[in-house]
Amino acid sequence: MNAEEIHSRLQARFGDAVTPLDVSSHDPWIGVDPEHIDAVTAHCKNDPDLDFKSLMSLSGVDDGENIKVVYHLFSFTKRHRIVLKVTVSKAAAVTQSVTGVWRGANWFERECYDLFGVRFEGHPDLRRLLLPDDWEGWPLRKEYVFPAEYGGVDNRRDYSV
Amino acid sequence: MTLYNQLPPTFVTTNIDKVMSWGRASSLFYLLFGLACCGIELMQTGGPRADVDRFGSVPRATPRQADLMIVAGTVTLKMGSRVKLLYDQMPHPKYVISMGSCSNCGGLFDLGYSVLRGIDKLIPVDVYVPGCPPRPEALTEALLQVQDKIHRERYLARA
Numbered sequence: 616m617n618a619e620e621i622h623s624r625l626q627a628r629f630g631d632a633v634t635p636l637d638v639s640s641h642d643p644w645i646g647v648d649p650e651h652i653d654a655v656t657a658h659c660k661n662d663p664d665l666d667f668k669s670l671m672s673l674s675g676v677d678d679g680e681n682i683k684v685v686y687h688l689f690s691f692t693k694r695h696r697i698v699l700k701v702t703v704s705k706a707a708a709v710t711q712s713v714t715g716v717w718r719g720a721n722w723f724e725r726e727c728y729d730l731f732g733v734r735f736e737g738h739p740d741l742r743r744l745l746l747p748d749d750w751e752g753w754p755l756r757k758e759y760v761f762p763a764e765y766g767g768v769d770n771r772r773d774y775s776v
Numbered sequence: 777m778t779l780y781n782q783l784p785p786t787f788v789t790t791n792i793d794k795v796m797s798w799g800r801a802s803s804l805f806y807l808l809f810g811l812a813c814c815g816i817e818l819m820q821t822g823g824p825r826a827d828v829d830r831f832g833s834v835p836r837a838t839p840r841q842a843d844l845m846i847v848a849g850t851v852t853l854k855m856g857s858r859v860k861l862l863y864d865q866m867p868h869p870k871y872v873i874s875m876g877s878c879s880n881c882g883g884l885f886d887l888g889y890s891v892l893r894g895i896d897k898l899i900p901v902d903v904y905v906p907g908c909p910p911r912p913e914a915l916t917e918a919l920l921q922v923q924d925k926i927h928r929e930r931y932l933a934r935a
Contacts, residue, residue, distance in 0.1 A: 746890065747854045754889050761889045765853045768897050 616695045618643035621665065629655055642687075644698035649710040652686075652701050653737070656716045659688055659697075666690045667697070670713070673723035675731040677757050682708055682731050703733060705756065712737040730755040793930050800843070800869070801926040802832040804919065807842035807862065811849030814876040814909040818848040826912035828919055839865040844922060845899075846915070850878040850885050851892045863899045869931065873918045874901045877908045884908065 622636040622645055633655065634646035647655050659667040667688040676683040686699040701710050712735035713720045724735045725744035732753035735741060743750065747766075752759055763771050783789070810818050821828055822835055836842040839862045851859055863872070874895050877883030882893035895901060902925060903918045910918075 759889070766857055768853065768856060768892060770853065770893070772893070 616664065616693060618697060621645075621695065621697050624662070624665065625655060625658070628658060642696070642698045644685075644700050647699050647701050649701050649703055651711075652684075652699070653711040653713055653715060655699065656686065656688075656713045659699075660716050664693075666692050668692070670717040670720055670723070671696075673713075673720055673727060675727045675733060675755065677705075677731065677755060679757060681705065682733055682756070684710060684727060684731075684733055686713070705732075708733045710735060712741075714738055729753075732756065793932050796931055797927050797929060800931070801923040804831070804833045804844045804871070804922060804926075805836045805842050806833055806844040806846050806873075807839050807866070808835045808837055809846055809848060809862070811847070811851060811855065812876075812878065814848035814878070817909045817912055817915065818846060818875065821912040821915045823912075826916055828916055831916075831919060831923065833919055839863070840867065842866050843869070844871045844873065844919075846873045846875050847879040847895045848875040848909075850883070851895055852890045853892050854890065856892045856895075856898050859895065860898050869929075871902045871922050871925070872899055873903045873905060873915070873922065875905045875915060875918070876910055877906065880904050880906065 618636060618638065622633070625633050625645065629651060632648040632651040637644050637646070659665050667690050669689040669691060671687040671689045672685070674685045676685060681702045681704055684701045684703070687696070688699065689696045703710050708731070710733060712724055714724065714735075715737065721739070722744055724738055725740070725742060727733050728735065728741055729743040729745055730753060742748065746754070750765075751762065761770070763769070810816070820826060833844070839845070843866070845863060845866065847859065863870070872895075874880050878885060879895040882891050885891040886893060892898070903921045905914050905918045907914055
């Protein structure tokens with residue numbers, strides 16, 4: 616099944632919750648409303664014609680104004696793939712967790728929370744994954760300012776970057 | 777007549793500091809502490825080609841049995857507190873080799889937000905080994921430098 620067919624199936628079922636297909640980039644992608652991402656992904660996984668049993672990657676992108684959470688889906692049986700994107704604002708970066716759909720999303724979402732500060736509603740254990748628990752800020756956001764000090768260690772540079 | 781001629785030929789005369797230094801320098805047990813790609817070179821240094829075992833250095837899995845800490849690799853700020861903890865657990869006298877550019881000064885990852893710029897911000901360092909990563913010969917040389925330092929010390933006479 617190609618990207619257009621996948622998109623038409625999702626749009627037939629979810630209507631306005633999914634945006635038109637974007638084919639401008641290498642991987643065609645579909646925008647999804649943050650409120651419905653768990654339902655959309657559950658349908659992608661459980662519909663026998665879509666059969667996206669694999670969440671290859673869950674990542675985040677800071678496009679300057681908003682944060683996009685990017686889901687790369689793949690089907691082993693159908694050998695087709697699709698990309699879903701959820702756009703959330705930086706001020707209220709909240710979306711739905713997909714850990715109920717793929718359990719492997721657990722650490723993906725923790726990493727995304729760790730580095731972008733996206734909160735995933737319904738996640739069973741949303742803590743920082745890589746950075747220490749007492750770290751401040753979200754390092755992969757564009758406006759992030761490096762800490763001058765951590766744990767009593769001076770982290771400033773004596774030269775400009 | 778010298779003292780030497782009065783003793784049986786199986787005796788040597790020395791002083792206790794030199795014997796202690798000789799023993800300490802010839803049994804530098806190092807803490808296994810590979811943090812990044814330098815850890816691979818550290819393994820090679822302990823392997824059959826470089827073989828620091830011939831200088832009496834063998835790896836230890838716990839800091840409580842180690843004399844020497846070889847910090848091999850990038851130290852993040854999160855790891856920094858652990859490095860300090862492990863260093864504090866080592867018994868005196870203890871020595872530190874900072875292996876590679878990362879643990880010397882941050883190296884390649886100097887611009888990272890989470891990277892400690894030099895392990896000497898946390899613990900005292902005896903020998904810095906430059907390189908990215910240093911070859912086993914370089915680390916062997918650093919080990920010999922630590923042995924030199926031990927030989928020059930007067931441990932019993934310390935303040």
